[in-house]
Ligand SMILES: Cc1nc2ccc(C(=O)N[C@]34C[C@H]5C[C@H](C[C@H](C5)C3)C4)cc2n2c(-c3ccccc3Cl)nnc12
Ligand SMILES: [Mg+2]
């Protein structure tokens with residue numbers, strides 16, 4: 323049951339203008355985690371309106387409100403993979419749609435699906451990971467382990483359930499054919515958020531962006547671009563100011579270490595990055611940012627040098643900050659405690 327109070331508030335006249343949500347709301351320098359939790363659903367409605375999606379696809383306000391509220395309700399409350407993450411990912415997608423002129427790179431249905439998929443890409447996340455789902459023989463792995471990307475298939479399935487709910491389908495005015503195309507695009511985008519999948523295709527992405535060969539008529543090129551941009555949105559906390567990056571790392575390792583504790587209680591040895599007794603967080607983050615995150619935004623910079631330079635610069639600053647913390651720990655200048663790593 324969707325909270326009616328929410329629908330009333332969301333469908334009545336908007337109480338906030340863009341700048342009221344957070345400073346520079348439509349610029350890459352803005353920090354969506356600074357938007358008040360009580361304003362996030364209204365801010366999502368604003369994004370659909372501001373991108374003219376509400377008008378273009380004739381989405382009733384109550385339908386959009388119900389959809390956003392149900393998406394929010396679909397998220398649980400683990401330290402990181404919660405509604406705040408979903409909102410900040412959808413916000414980065416909005417920034418890309420708005421600042422990178424994606425109407426010139428994607429079809430209208432891909433453009434629309436990208437924002438919807440971003441909002442729903444982690445629905446019903448349990449704070450676990452695919453390796454845990456498979457090794458614990460969970461219900462989700464029973465359903466999806468033969469295809470892989472167990473969690474991501476579940477997030478997609480939950481998204482379809484929301485769209486099938488009475489009065490919640492933001493795609494209700496599309497034809498049968500368009501709706502089926504949209505579901506395929508949303509599935510591809512959500513499956514692309516499995517980092518193991520990203521690692522498999524990133525050579526193809528780099529080949530496409532390096533020779534400035536992007537061909538908007540090439541369906542495979544548009545698919546690779548959507549995968550790149552979705553991963554960029556999923557990791558976008560790393561392109562923000564250091565305090566945000568550091569705070570997010572704290573949440574991620576809270577989630578990782580709780581999972582590691584759970585694996586230990588099941589008599590399993592967690593991976594080093596999930597083991598609170600072994601993980602060297604500054605080192606792990608320097609590696610993650612250098613090997614996985616930075617190349618994502620460098621690939622974007624090859625297509626949009628003027629707009630994405632700021633993202634690459636901020637990632638470099640954040641890497642350098644992790645290196646400074648690592649150096650202090652190595653020099654034994656400071657104790658290796660959460661305070662040192664996450665608060666100083
Ligand atoms: C800051 C930051 N650090 C992160 C450090 C590590 C990993 C991580 O999953 N590593 C890998 C390392 C190899 C190859 C694959 C599969 C597994 C084996 C596990 C990935 C993710 C991290 N991450 C994410 C994120 C993105 C998508 C899903 C879940 C998450 Cl948590 N978003 N932000 C961050
Ligand atoms: Mg995910």
Ligand SMILES: [Zn+2]
Nearest residue numbers: 443444515556
């Ligand atoms: Zn995510």
